[in-house]
Amino acid sequence: MNNFIVFLFVITICFGSSEACAESRLVFKNELGKDNILHVKCQSYNPSINHGQINIQPGRYHIFFFVSAKERxxxxxxxxxxxxxxxxxxxxxxxxYENLQAFSAGTRSNKCGQYREWCARHGGIYFRRDATKPLGHVLSWTTKT
Incomplete structure (x- = not known):
C-alpha cells in the first residue's frame, strides 16, 4: 500500500509540473514602404535552430511561435x-542591423507567453513587448555599400 501511495505522489508531481505553457511570439513587421522587402535571418539557441532567411513583403509581417518553458x-x-x-x-x-538580440527569455521571470515585436521603418528599428502599447524607436540602421 505504501508503494502505491508513493507511486500516486510521483505521478501527481509529474503531471503538476508539466502544465501547458503558452506560446511566445516573436514578430517582425515591414513598414518600409513600397518596393522595400525586409530580409530577416534568425538563429535561435536553446533549442539551436537556424531559421534561414525570411523575406517580408511591404506591409506584411512574420511571426515565430515557440515555447520556452524550461530553456532560456x-x-x-x-x-x-x-x-x-x-x-x-x-x-x-x-x-x-546585425546580431540583434530579438528575444531572450528571462532566468527568473515567467517564460510562457512572452511577446516581442520588431518593426522596420526607414527611420530605424522600432520595438515593443506589449501589443497594446505603441512602438518605440530603439535602433538605427547602418548603411553598407
Missing part, C-alpha cells in the same frame, strides 16, 4: 533591406 530561449537576427540605386554609384547599397 534566445533569438539573434540579422535584418536588412536594399536601398534604391544611386545613379552616381553602381554598387548596390543596403541598410542593415
Amino acid at each position: 530561449t534566445t533569438y539573434y537576427c540579422n535584418l536588412f533591406y536594399r536601398l534604391p540605386k544611386d545613379p552616381n554609384n553602381t554598387r548596390p547599397r543596403e541598410n542593415h
Whole structure:
C-alpha cells in the first residue's frame, strides 16, 4: 500500500509540473514602404535552430511561435533591406542591423507567453513587448555599400 501511495505522489508531481505553457511570439513587421522587402535571418539557441532567411513583403509581417518553458530561449537576427540605386554609384547599397538580440527569455521571470515585436521603418528599428502599447524607436540602421 505504501508503494502505491508513493507511486500516486510521483505521478501527481509529474503531471503538476508539466502544465501547458503558452506560446511566445516573436514578430517582425515591414513598414518600409513600397518596393522595400525586409530580409530577416534568425538563429535561435536553446533549442539551436537556424531559421534561414525570411523575406517580408511591404506591409506584411512574420511571426515565430515557440515555447520556452524550461530553456532560456534566445533569438539573434540579422535584418536588412536594399536601398534604391544611386545613379552616381553602381554598387548596390543596403541598410542593415546585425546580431540583434530579438528575444531572450528571462532566468527568473515567467517564460510562457512572452511577446516581442520588431518593426522596420526607414527611420530605424522600432520595438515593443506589449501589443497594446505603441512602438518605440530603439535602433538605427547602418548603411553598407
